[in-house]
Amino acid sequence: MTQSAEDALKVIQSHPEGVLQSELWKILEVDSRKCSRLVKKLLDDGLVERVEFRKEGIKTYLLRATRRPVDPLLILAGEELVPCIGCDMECNVIECPRLLDWMYQLAICEVEE
Numbered sequence: 486m487t488q489s490a491e492d493a494l495k496v497i498q499s500h501p502e503g504v505l506q507s508e509l510w511k512i513l514e515v516d517s518r519k520c521s522r523l524v525k526k527l528l529d530d531g532l533v534e535r536v537e538f539r540k541e542g543i544k545t546y547l548l549r550a551t552r553r554p555v556d557p558l559l560i561l562a563g564e565e566l567v568p569c570i571g572c573d574m575e576c577n578v579i580e581c582p583r584l585l586d587w588m589y590q591l592a593i594c595e596v597e598e
């Protein structure tokens with residue numbers, strides 16, 4: 486992916502409610518034609534979705550990321566990374582001792598804060 490496409494994706498991902506294509510090119514400081522090419526690339530790669538949107542009677546598109554970056558705080562309990570990352574055990578979420586330990590750790594961290 487080009488740097489511009491990555492920048493466009495980051496802007497879109499940072500707006501969970503979506504960003505208008507008519508605003509995106511201004512944020513990226515590129516012209517609207519270049520922005521359309523970047524959006525097409527992201528659409529073709531399945532990284533964003535778009536829906537038609539009318540703003541003050543003018544047709545544009547609302548762009549949303551199909552996936553969002555994970556908030557690192559959601560996968561950390563103190564210094565402990567959620568054990569599911571890289572796990573190769575047969576998964577039983579309800580009874581997983583590793584996950585339970587991690588969740589206790591998370592609860593302890595929240596009480597300490």
Ligand code: SF4
Nearest residue numbers: 568569572576581584
């Ligand atoms: S819940 Fe337990 S077994 Fe399942 S992926 Fe996470 S750590 Fe592995």
